[in-house]
Amino acid sequence: MITPKKDTPAFSFDECLGCLDITTPKEFSFTEALTHLSRSSLECMHYIENGKVFKLIEIDGDQILIEISEKESATIQVRFVDGKSRNDAVCEKITGYVTEWFDLQTDLVPFYRMAKNDFLLSKLAKDFYGLRIVGIPDLFEALCWAVMGQQVNLRFAYTLKKRFVESFGQQVQWNGRQYWSFPKPSDISAISVDELRKLQFTSKKAEYILGIAKLMGSGELSKESLMLLNDFKAAEQKLLSIRGIGPWTAHYVLMRCLRDATAFPIGDAGLQNALKQLLDRAQKPALEEIRQLFDPWKGWEAYAVFYLWRSLGSPSTKSSSTKK
DNA sequence: TTCCAGGACATTT
DNA sequence: AAATGTCATGGA
Numbered sequence: 001m002i003t004p005k006k007d008t009p010a011f012s013f014d015e016c017l018g019c020l021d022i023t024t025p026k027e028f029s030f031t032e033a034l035t036h037l038s039r040s041s042l043e044c045m046h047y048i049e050n051g052k053v054f055k056l057i058e059i060d061g062d063q064i065l066i067e068i069s070e071k072e073s074a075t076i077q078v079r080f081v082d083g084k085s086r087n088d089a090v091c092e093k094i095t096g097y098v099t100e101w102f103d104l105q106t107d108l109v110p111f112y113r114m115a116k117n118d119f120l121l122s123k124l125a126k127d128f129y130g131l132r133i134v135g136i137p138d139l140f141e142a143l144c145w146a147v148m149g150q151q152v153n154l155r156f157a158y159t160l161k162k163r164f165v166e167s168f169g170q171q172v173q174w175n176g177r178q179y180w181s182f183p184k185p186s187d188i189s190a191i192s193v194d195e196l197r198k199l200q201f202t203s204k205k206a207e208y209i210l211g212i213a214k215l216m217g218s219g220e221l222s223k224e225s226l227m228l229l230n231d232f233k234a235a236e237q238k239l240l241s242i243r244g245i246g247p248w249t250a251h252y253v254l255m256r257c258l259r260d261a262t263a264f265p266i267g268d269a270g271l272q273n274a275l276k277q278l279l280d281r282a283q284k285p286a287l288e289e290i291r292q293l294f295d296p297w298k299g300w301e302a303y304a305v306f307y308l309w310r311s312l313g314s315p316s317t318k319s320s321s322t323k324k
Numbered sequence: 325t326t327c328c329a330g331g332a333c334a335t336t337t
Numbered sequence: 338a339a340a341t342g343t344c345a346t347g348g349a
Binding site: 326327328329331332333334335336337 | 340342343344347
């Protein structure tokens with residue numbers, strides 16, 4: 001069985017303020033998490049304002065709008081926007097959610113030890129210190145997002161997600177703003193390809209997502225069942241057996257949802273472009289070279305990829321790149 | 325205009 | 338088994 005580290009950080013609940021403090025590891029940067037979450041203005045699954053993230057999460061069937069901000073060093077604060085208090089059991093679940101979302105359970109010390117003297121990673125580890133793999137805890141969301149991202153530019157992928165969520169998800173209004181929850185498999189399994197075609201999904205993307213919704217709706221596929229498998233390799237095989245899920249999608253989901261630190265979407269175009277830029281090459285490195293580059297990073301492939309992706313959005317590493 | 329983007333699958337050689 | 342075509346849109 002794949003056992004996630006269950007060393008939940010300490011939390012304290014202040015009943016009066018309707019808040020929850022979560023202690024974060026030393027190697028955690030809330031700013032880096034915010035940078036990641038701010039990638040697209042079309043993002044519909046959370047809202048960011050003044051260094052605070054607003055997100056609708058579901059606990060025991062209840063939708064709770066939370067606001068997360070950095071309180072002081074090594075502490076982030078979760079505020080319940082409705083001001084109501086929650087009991088300890090719910091607080092624990094919220095803490096668990098945030099911990100998983102922000103990847104607070106991973107010990108990054110070995111990663112940084114490894115990266116410290118690496119010719120490529122040392123700079124990235126320094127520049128983006130505290131960056132963790134921001135997760136997509138919901139398996140259906142992770143799979144749908146990965147399918148939407150297949151072979152289209154990221155902006156269009158966000159457009160598709162926004163249309164999808166606003167068509168089939170649930171919303172909560174607060175202070176004149178809408179907060180969305182991702183559609184459930186059961187919301188999607190019965191719709192038709194045409195309904196997704198209207199949102200400008202390709203027929204294939206529509207079929208893939210309907211197929212995944214049916215598998216998850218029937219219980220044939222679930223995050224829990226994947227985590228019950230012997231290892232991530234078995235989870236990968238299960239994912240690859242599903243129509244529409246190829247190597248890239250499988251590894252992307254292993255990385256963002258199942259938290260496999262060895263997940264390695266080697267064919268990823270963004271990864272190849274990041275390496276091309278960092279190595280100052282005229283062309284993207286070949287797959288075999290990428291494999292060799294990653295060889296010293298065994299066990300931390302997913303983190304290496306995430307830091308390389310991060311480098312693409314960084315002004316500090318941006319150079320006057322010419323195309324192709 | 326052309327190329328290809330955080331791919332996967334079907335079809336053709 | 339490996340190369341090639343297809344999907345849809347958008348940005349450079």
